Amino acid sequence: MREKEIDKLKEYKYGFTTDIENVKSPKGLSVDTIKYISKAKNEPEWMLEWRLKAYERLKQIKEPNWQKPKYPKINYQDLYYYSAPKSSQSKPKNLEDLDPKILDTYKKLGIPLDEQKRLNGIAVDAVFDSVSVATTFKDKLNEAGVIFCSISEAIQKHPELVRKYIGSVIPITDHYFATLNSAVFTDGSFVYVPEGVKCPMELSTYFRINASQTGQFERTLIIADKNSYVSYLEGCTAPMRDENQLHAANVELVALEGAEIKYSTVQNWYPGDENGKGGIYNFVTKRGLCKGDHSKISWTQVETGSAITWKYPSCILKGDNSVGEFYSIAITNNHQKADTGTKMIHIGKNTKSKIISKGISAGFADNTYRGLVDIFPKAKNAQNFTQCDSLLMGNKCGAHTIPYIKNRNSDSNIAHEATTSKISEDQLFYCQQRGLNSEEAVSLIVNGFCKEVLQQLPMEFAVEAQKLVGISLEGSVG
Template identity: 90%
Template sequence: MRENEIDKLKEYKYGFTTDIENIKSPKGLNKKTIEFISKIKNEPDWMLSWRLKAFERLQKIKEPDWQKPKYPKIDYQDLYYYSAPKTANSKPKNLDEVDPKLIETYKKLGIPLNEQKRLNGIAVDAVFDSVSVATTFKDKLNEVGVIFCSISEAIQKHPNLVKKYLGSVIPINDHYFATLNSAVFTDGSFVYIPEGVRCPMELSTYFRINASQTGQFERTLIIADKNSYVSYLEGCTAPMRDENQLHAANVELIALEGAEIKYSTVQNWYPGDENGNGGIYNFVTKRGLCKEKNSKISWTQVETGSAITWKYPSCILQGDNSIGEFYSIAITNNHQKADTGTKMIHLGKNTKSKIISKGISAGFADNTYRGLVDIFPKAKNSQNFTQCDSLLMGNKCGAHTVPYIKNRNSDSNIAHEATTSKISEDQLFYCQQRGLNSEEAVSLIVNGFCKEVLQQLPMEFAVEAQKLVGISLEGSVG
């Protein structure tokens, strides 16, 4: 009986596809594809030339290859760069008009829009493949002047804001995947919190990759004006699939004077099967800029999915007294690989940063923490605290820590510590003695190991994340 249950859980919970006709761009990465994307999205000329500039540069640079997890060469000419659910052409005005199949999909995912609308008080900007199809709670946000819409809409309606901030943290001349995104990004979220406003609700987006052979290139831009506050939630699940899919999103955060941005992610994309076939390549560039004084950016991530996770949500602490935080849990099982961490660049005076990273590795997986703490000569009186712990289960997996620590200011302090160990027999024995089976015991202990990070998540996510931690490690303990 129990085994049956476990078998059921082991299979990917969100492995299903919805059958919807797609509009696809022509295959391949070239000028025509970019023009097609720009045209279908009805973009102004400045946007198209911005994209083309990125594309021009893209042809001159190479993919980075210093990362730990290696992957087979990606044929960029064999990918589709745009696909949209057909129903999105005639935009629905409210939820009833949304394709019932889409609604069904969300229900399976556990985000019934109607229910959330009524009960949770969360505005959901659901991205199905690449186009936003339903946005809720607009009115309430409009009241306080918060702009929360898809980036395509923002390009049309708020061109000045987009022009000013798009690419200001991740410029088009950044690394390969960021530049690729700049050239071909299809959709994503745009958030602007006006001066002095505390966003009345948690903003949330569920991303979903649906159409086969579609790389997803999301672009998210969040601007928090003076003394404002916003908490943004991003959660991802993807259907089961055999071939590898590329996901190269860019997320830019800008915090002005006294503003605070909290960005939380739960990532549970298809990790490939037990033998390491398939799964998503998650190569994401996330970067936050504390542009003015007293600002704060906080990243929280729970990474349990994807065949390869390769991302470093970073903070550039430019304003004096600004604060950067990074909380991360990365769980890899079977043949998953993760190379993740953060960068804290201290430029302003009295800047502070804190990094808590928990890596758990099981099966044949490889989990790497890679981080940079860089205190510049002018960043007087800055402080950093870093803690990265790894947990190993079995001797076929690997856990690695590669921190780069640079201190160029004598008034600043850096403290870094890291440990690697396994779950002790004593702890397991104690739990089993109390009546838990070994899987439950592991799940409990791992949740305790991750507690510091889980605490940082908003309520809605914390529950889901705790379950995820347990499910991700099913079958890893014999």
């Protein structure tokens, strides 16, 4: 019996729960819950009003149901919307004050939070369940004038910035899950890079879903002022749970004139067991606004986890000469389902966008690319290039491509390509002949297939992502 349990734990490397007392809000979605969250976070009046407005709107709209992966109905009244580690009610001043168990959790994940890993040069704003636990590298960032803190802290300290930009890209009148997030979001990261500053290091945050039955409602807001640059990494892991957990985050990026934002994600949440039981629902809204001329937003994502991934990181190219990029790898195995892609909305003149999407499907999984390229009548000389490739392993899985192309300008150019293929016997044979076993061979070939996207990741992530690609496909061949 015990051996069985150990085996189970082995299957998901990050499947452990930290035993910490949690403070939870009352169960269910109501005005009281929202007031509780707002009060717990000591928010100003305007924030609460904003949340309540979103909640009013939420009551009027319905959950969307057009997506490919269907899921059992979520009982929103059965969820806890706020859970915070108890010890953080008296906020720790530095790392030493932290609950050692939390530190231990991060150690298992290999997050560079402590001294030795500081050499990696990453400032981490780790989100443990819903409250941001510690922020490192504050001083160096302060020197450059970069604000990098949790969003609740930003609401207290920089209300004018938050008030100006929150909801400017994802309004409270958006779709169901985005509006839900607006009403009940608990924490997340806030980044402001002032004019002309190149952020001296890669910013990074790790999300973990810990307490059972809590939906994780993160809200991230990144603002890059004129001619600034910032690269932001987001990594996600969640411990093993049998019940499905909801993750509905909102990420808003605003790039002003000449600014560049690079946003990279490696998502490795619990995908459910081999029979499709459990796993995370990853329903995330990510949207970037190229507000000023010559601005650039680049999304890179490696999606290997979650039972259902349903997200479309998008770019609104409003400024003239702005650039949007989307690089994605989505790997689904066993009973995982992914419906992901991007939207590129060309509004300004001479806007450019590039989409590279690689989908890999194994086992009983379904992998869908769904994207929109929309060129407005005034977007003269807009250019788009889209490439989506799918790789299938076995005949029980599916790969789908659903691109929407909308061209309303005669001076623009759109090119779209898609292919579907499998790993050929020749390639496998060749690798095996050189001494690799079949799994290593598959991992090598898949890594080659994804190379264009992996290259886009910052160094720290690229190595981890390559390993993840191999791990996610274990047991899918032979």
